[in-house]
Amino acid sequence: MLALGAALLLPGCAGQDGDAAAQAEAKQATVTIESGANRHVFKVDLARTPEQQKQGLMFRTGIPADGGMLFAPYPPEGGPPREASFWMKDTPSSLDLIFIRADGTIATIAENTIPFSEDLVKSGEPVAAVLEINGGRAAELGISPGDKVRW
Incomplete structure (x- = not known):
């Protein structure tokens, strides 16, 4: 994280202090994306706390095809949705970042981030959650802005 204030805006960029504790506390969530007539189900780690969101998927490889991480609520300290800003420092895997509005629809997708x-x-608008999945997976499945996300 750049600074404490930016720490909540830049998941996935912290040092390794506390990494094991943050991962150990992570819970699993089932995320369903409705894309037209298709439904896509992901079993993901749930990052709810500032520490878990700071850790994100740093240092992780071998993410299952239908795995990933859900940052919810975003921001973790509560309050109204706000623009999300991530970076991929210390993240060895290319990811698709799916930015989700408060109404559960996809606002934007940042595809194939650079490890x-x-x-x-950036999300480009206020969001209430962010879903990280393997890079290229959203296009492969036909997931697009406007699709509905539930967890």
Whole structure:
């Protein structure tokens, strides 16, 4: 994280202090995306706390095809939805970041993020949750903005 204030805006960029504790506390969630007549189900880690969201999928490889991480609620400290900003520092896997509005619809998808990049990946509008899945998976499944997400 850049600074404490930015820490909640930039999941996936912390150092390794507390990584094991953050992962150990992570819970699983089932996420369903309704894309037209198709339904896609993911079993993901749930990042709810600031520490879990700071850790994100850093250092993780071998993410299952229908796995990933859900950052919900976003922001973790509560309050109204806000623009999300992530980076891929210390993240060895390319990811698709699915930015989800408060009404459960997909606002935007940042596809195939660049591993280890410190460039900011922004939602472009206020969001209430973010789903990270394997890079290219959203296009492969036909997931697009406007699709409905439930967990």
